[in-house]
Each structure stands twice: as structure tokens, then as C-alpha cells.
Amino acid sequence: MITKRIIPCLDVRNGRVVKGVNFEGLADVSSPVALAEFYSSCGADELVFYDITASAEGRSLFADILTETAKKVFIPLTVGGGINTVADFDRVLKCGADKVSVNSGAIRNPSLIDEAAKRYGSQCVVLSADVKRVDGVFRVYAKGGRENTGMEAIEWIRSGVERGAGEIVLNSIDTDGVKGGFDLEMLRAVCDVVSVPVIASGGAGKIEDFITLFQTLPKVDAGLAASIFHFGEVAIADLKREMKRNNIPVRL
Amino acid sequence: MTAIVDYGVGNLFSLQCSFGAIGEDAVVTGDPAVIRSADRVILPGVGAFADAAQKLKDTGLGDVVKAVAAAGTPVMGICLGMQLLFEKSYEFGVWDGLGLIAGDVRPIADVIPAALKIPQIGWNALQFKQDSPLFKYIHDGDFVYFVHSYYAANCADAVIADCEYGAPLTAAVQQGNVFGCQFHPEKSGDVGLAILRAFCELGVGA
Numbered sequence: 443m444i445t446k447r448i449i450p451c452l453d454v455r456n457g458r459v460v461k462g463v464n465f466e467g468l469a470d471v472s473s474p475v476a477l478a479e480f481y482s483s484c485g486a487d488e489l490v491f492y493d494i495t496a497s498a499e500g501r502s503l504f505a506d507i508l509t510e511t512a513k514k515v516f517i518p519l520t521v522g523g524g525i526n527t528v529a530d531f532d533r534v535l536k537c538g539a540d541k542v543s544v545n546s547g548a549i550r551n552p553s554l555i556d557e558a559a560k561r562y563g564s565q566c567v568v569l570s571a572d573v574k575r576v577d578g579v580f581r582v583y584a585k586g587g588r589e590n591t592g593m594e595a596i597e598w599i600r601s602g603v604e605r606g607a608g609e610i611v612l613n614s615i616d617t618d619g620v621k622g623g624f625d626l627e628m629l630r631a632v633c634d635v636v637s638v639p640v641i642a643s644g645g646a647g648k649i650e651d652f653i654t655l656f657q658t659l660p661k662v663d664a665g666l667a668a669s670i671f672h673f674g675e676v677a678i679a680d681l682k683r684e685m686k687r688n689n690i691p692v693r694l
Numbered sequence: 695m696t697a698i699v700d701y702g703v704g705n706l707f708s709l710q711c712s713f714g715a716i717g718e719d720a721v722v723t724g725d726p727a728v729i730r731s732a733d734r735v736i737l738p739g740v741g742a743f744a745d746a747a748q749k750l751k752d753t754g755l756g757d758v759v760k761a762v763a764a765a766g767t768p769v770m771g772i773c774l775g776m777q778l779l780f781e782k783s784y785e786f787g788v789w790d791g792l793g794l795i796a797g798d799v800r801p802i803a804d805v806i807p808a809a810l811k812i813p814q815i816g817w818n819a820l821q822f823k824q825d826s827p828l829f830k831y832i833h834d835g836d837f838v839y840f841v842h843s844y845y846a847a848n849c850a851d852a853v854i855a856d857c858e859y860g861a862p863l864t865a866a867v868q869q870g871n872v873f874g875c876q877f878h879p880e881k882s883g884d885v886g887l888a889i890l891r892a893f894c895e896l897g898v899g900a
Contacts, residue, residue, distance in 0.1 A: 443819070443858055444814060444815075444817070444840075444859060445816060445818070447816055447817070487816070487817055512708050512711050513711045513714060514715070516708075516711075516712055516880060516881060516883055516884075516886060517839070517881060517882075518839060518881050537707070540708065540881065563740060563741050563742075565740075565813055565815065565841045608813070608815075638811060639811060639815050663816065664816075693837040
């Protein structure tokens with residue numbers, strides 16, 4: 443039986459892991475390669491690296507970190523941040539990424555999804571969406587959650603899957619950093635319209651939040667979080683044992 | 695030395711790194727002479743069957759793999775590389791494979807319940823069906839990482855492990871010195887590395 447995945451996310455800037463609270467006020471956490479090895483040894487099912495570097499220098503540092511990680515960590519690695527062209531896909535895949543996550547780049551140019559899926563296969567293309575309620579409507583935000591695109595989120599995600607996205611990361615801006623649990627209402631709305639794996643992001647504060655997520659929404663495939671793992675508030679091994687105790691299929 | 699066959703399909707960096715992690719010398723090569731002289735051969739692959747089969751034909755490397763397999767060199771296909779070992783595939787048409795193992799490749803949609811997602815993406819447990827030297831260091835029920843929409847069918851004699859995804863799907867095959875893994879050992883953590891280590895103990899250079 444296929445298991446539910448637990449995915450730590452590492453935001454990387456200038457070679458270090460950082461995590462924002464509601465995307466503001468970033469704080470330095472640790473070394474990305476060391477953290478990736480640690481998470482892999484603790485039972486993480488997959489890793490996500492987001493490159494939030496703006497400079498060319500930082501970008502080349504990020505490539506070095508990816509390469510170093512690929513030599514030491516043998517679980518799937520998704521890379522996102524600054525992916526605007528098929529050449530960007532190529533750049534990170536060559537360094538050892540297995541999947542590439544698109545967000546603002548796909549909002550600017552939706553055909554990036556089609557082109558990448560055609561060249562690398564849908565299994566390689568992850569559509570990541572930052573979504574927030576505005577007057578009761580789910581809206582897509584760009585630029586790391588700072589800019590309301592005005593697009594309706596559920597239709598955007600549905601069209602992204604139609605274009606070839608093989609997985610969805612749904613990050614609720616409303617619950618991100620709040621640690622009050624995943625955004626079940628928003629996730630349900632996405633699960634209802636897509637048939638590809640959906641990864642829940644934003645809001646996990648404790649083990650029970652993951653249990654509630656998988657028990658309430660069996661169509662969600664994975665839970666993603668950052669700071670609660672980085673700051674040791676939730677240990678992945680404890681989380682997975684608790685999932686098993688609750689009869690949620692899990693790799694132990 | 696293990697040769698990883700480079701015929702222009704997919705990215706082989708992680709795969710090469712996984713051999714490095716178990717201390718095995720692996721080269722990524724499209725040179726027939728290097729593949730012929732290797733102690734064992736890996737046939738990788740991601741993407742579409744037809745495209746990969748055509749590239750194996752155009753480069754002549756399909757014939758090289760067939761020749762080393764016939765000479766007794768251990769060969770392992772991974773993911774699409776495993777599917778290419780079979781006689782044919784029904785992925786968007788009907789295409790010939792290398793025919794090293796009897797059987798064909800069919801959509802998993804044919805056999806799994808409609809409610810399940812396609813592709814199968816994620817970690818699933820191996821269910822051993824036959825003994826194999828590949829399993830020397832792992833256990834029945836160990837988890838490995840899958841990404842696939844097609845599966846090897848009509849090959850019961852060769853199946854050494856399957857996985858349950860609404861139906862039993864072929865996870866690993868062996869016919870003599872020819873092996874195949876539908877999952878990605880290079881992305882399956884310690885279990886995957888243990889499978890590669892067992893494979894590297896086969897062949898003259900072991």
C-alpha cells in the first residue's frame with residue numbers, strides 16, 4: 443500500500459536554511475546539506491529545497507549545495523524558487539533534483555508547465571500555489587505570497603494539472619506560520635478537482651495536525667512543513683510512529 | 695566497474711552518486727567498448743517508452759546491452775529501463791522492447807481501481823515472490839520509491855517482488871543474469887542502496 447509522505451521543506455538563501463513566519467522576518471536555521479542528511483536519517487520521505495536567493499552568486503552557491511546533497515541523500519528531492527524557464531529546470535535537474543516546483547514563473551508564463559512536462563515528464567513538474575482567501579474567494583498569490591494575482595486558485599490549479607503538472611503543493615497563506623493546523627477547507631476544494639497527488643503545506647504546529655489532515659482528507663498524499671521540523675517542535679520519527687498508531691499508512 | 699548506459703534519456707547524476715555512496719566505481723557512458731568491458735551494466739530510463747526504445751536503437755546501445763546480457767554480464771534495468779527489458783509495451787501504441795525477459799508493459803489503469811491516482815508516486819512495500827540475490831541485504835516488506843504509470847505484465851515467472859496498489863504490480867524481476875526494478879533504488883534510501891550493493895556483488899569484478 444502506498445504510504446502518506448512527510449516532507450520537510452528547506453528555504454535556502456546564500457547557502458543557509460531559513461524559514462519565514464507568514465513569509466516575513468526570515469531567521470537563519472542551519473546548514474542545508476547537514477539538515478537534509480539528518481531528515482533523511484530520521485525517516486523523511488522526500489525533501490524540498492526552495493532557493494530564495496536573488497543574486498547570481500547565491501544561485502551558484504545553491505547549485506553547489508544541491509550537488510553536495512545529491513551525493514549524500516538518496517530520497518527524492520524537489521527544487522523550487524526562481525524557476526522561470528525550461529533552462530532553469532535543466533540547471534537544477536543536472537545538480538541532482540528529481541522534481542522541479544514552479545510557482546511565480548508559471549503564473550507569468552503558464553506554458554512553462556506544458557513545455558517542462560513535455561520535455562521531462564509530468565512526474566517531474568510540481569505546481570506550487572500560494573493561496574489566500576480574499577472576500578471569501580481563494581486567490582493565487584505570486585512572488586512568495588506578496589502579490590495578489592487576482593486569479594481564482596482552484597481553477598488555476600485545475601488548469602495547471604491539465605497542462606501537465608504531476609503534483610500540487612498547496613500552501614495556504616491564511617494558515618502558514620499560525621501553527622493551528624492545515625487548511626482543510628482549502629485542501630478539500632483542491633482535492634475535489636485534481637487527480638494528481640496533493641501535498642498539504644502551511645499550518646502544521648503539532649503531530650495531531652498531520653493525523654487530522656490524513657484522517658479528514660484521505661486524498662491528500664503528503665504533508666509538508668518547515669519550522670516545526672527545523673526547531674525540533676515535531677520529530678519526524680515520533681510523527682510517523684503516531685501516524686502508524688492511528689492506522690495511517692506510513693513508511694517506518 | 696559498473697557501466698550506467700547513457701543513451702540520452704534522463705538525468706543520471708543521482709544514480710551515479712548512489713554507486714559512489716556504496717563505494718562502487720560507476721561510469722556513465724555511451725561507449726559500446728566501455729559497456730562491453732564492464733563487470734555489470736545498468737540500463738536507466740525515464741520518460742516515454744517509444745522515445746527511449748528508439749534512442750536505444752539509433753545509438754546501437756540496445757544491441758550492446760543484449761550482447762552483454764547474452765554473454766552473462768549482470769544487467770539491471772531501472773524504472774523505464776526495466777520496462778525496456780521486455781518484449782513490447784502498450785504505451786501510446788505498441789512498441790518493441792529488447793526482449794530479454796518474456797512479458798509486456800501495460801497501463802496500470804487496466805488493473806487498479808479508478809479511485810487510485812496515476813501515476814503511482816511514493817513509497818510502497820516490496821512483497822517478495824521468489825528468492826533473488828538482489829534481496830541479500832533487505833527484507834520482505836521494506837519500502838522503496840515508485841513513480842510509474844505502466845507495469846510489467848504476463849511475466850509471472852520472472853517476478854521476484856511486487857507491490858500492492860489496488861492490485862499487485864510488478865516491482866522487481868529477474869531472469870538469470872538480467873534484473874529489473876520498477877522502483878528507483880537510487881531514491882529509496884538505505885533499502886535502495888542495499889539493493890545496489892547486492893547487485894554490485896554479482897559479476898566478475900565482484
